[in-house]
Amino acid sequence: MVNQLSTPRADETAPKATPQPPAVEPGLLYIDGAWREASDGGTADDYPDR
């Protein structure tokens, strides 16, 4: 899986931007004080929400 959060971009030149990879995998939800995977069954029927 591509994950630019843990592999900062090669062309990044911002001297102040020193990203640290988040300690938690972004593919998780935070519910009731715990990080958990989404359950199956969803679809990606998005509409534009700015």
Next chain:
Amino acid sequence: MAGPPTITPIDESEITTVAQATESDVESAVAAARIAFDEGPWPGLNVHARAKVLRRIAELVEQNLDELAYLETLDMGKPIAMSRAIDAPMTAQIFHYYAGMATQLEGSTRGGSSPTTHPFPVAGLNYTEREPLGVVAAITPFNFPLLLSATKIAPALAAGNCVIHKPASLTPLSAIRIAQIMEEAGLPNGVFNLITGPGGRVGNQLVEHPAINKIAFTGSTAVGKGIIARSAETLKKTTMELGGKSANIIFADADLDTALEHAWFSIFYNKGEICTAGSRMLLERSIHDEFVERFAARASTTIPGNPLDPTTTFGPLADANQFKKVSEYVQYGLEDGARLRLGGKPFHPDSLNGKGYYYLPTIFTEATNQMRIARDEIFGPVLTVIPFDTEDEAIRLANDTDYGLASGIHTLNLKRAHRVARALRAGTVWVNTYNMFDATTPFGGYKSSGFGREGGPEVMENYTQYKSVWIDLS
């Protein structure tokens, strides 16, 4: 389930994959927040203890400014110089400010506490208490993911509510990092919950859910109307921070050098992806040609570039849909007879091999207030210049819009500044400046730009309710 990858607008490459919450996940989040509110310690917590947690959140944001700014820029393309100087530190300020507000919620006693209309003779005492609403769903937009989350989450928590945050599916990364910070700050379980996923499913489920008490939304007017309609069945309280088509009025008696710079900032800040964008420049006819000439020259030096470069002032549009919309409106401007004075086309930075959603700053002149580029919120770097002859005409043109979010006035005439500010039907008016914001100041719209306020003490009205208590003392 894992959803489609999030894409950076910088070069259209994949960033990562974010969870797509399902119906069952939303139910879990709502149940957790409901239990945390109904049975947990947070709503009744000593206000100093609640303030302390909010201050801790602010401190953790401050300790992670660089990372938060990076995530924001990577996700939506705003220049890192701005996300580092504005978005990330202002997010911390907002949590600091509402930490203080947690201790400032006051009730009152009322003069009518011995009513003469009661059938029994009573000596009464009446007082009011301010209580939290319950469970708040914060549905936040892609253009200021951090800031416009903080403006909802911080006051909601300060008042003792529990929160479910649903960030825009386009820009979830900083929201995930904020959730980590919430956890680290020591919020009790269930007080804050983050669910990511498509608005069409996750958002609607939240809006319709009977166990949620309030929806705080920032986004387009069209989506806001849909939320209001869907939430009506369960009589939810809502606050709506919606779209705009703001007029930036420049009088001939203005300091034109200053007006020029603020006009740039009004429309090209955040690539025009800001609800307050001064997308209609109303320009006094006597200075029209000269000012347009100077402004176009100034804007022509704004070259879109990689927003991770700290010297970049203008990045890519947030995604392909934004790019398409801006392109379409440029075509509408041409079809409607306006003159394209600058830009009006994509731009490809040399280092990115034609990738990314870059679009040149665009200026239309010889336009009327009835054209689509003057009526509709484009949400991009497209300026429509409209001339006027008198102060009254400027006011009429400025108010001739469905929206009423913000407006700018540039004049050195003090009386005129106050007079026009009072006449404008907009929630915010800037005089000889533009796009000034602060956590202490209320912000929100008139007309189709929404209702409710974010910022300042006024926002607490949107996250609390009054309870009136009567006691018979006789």
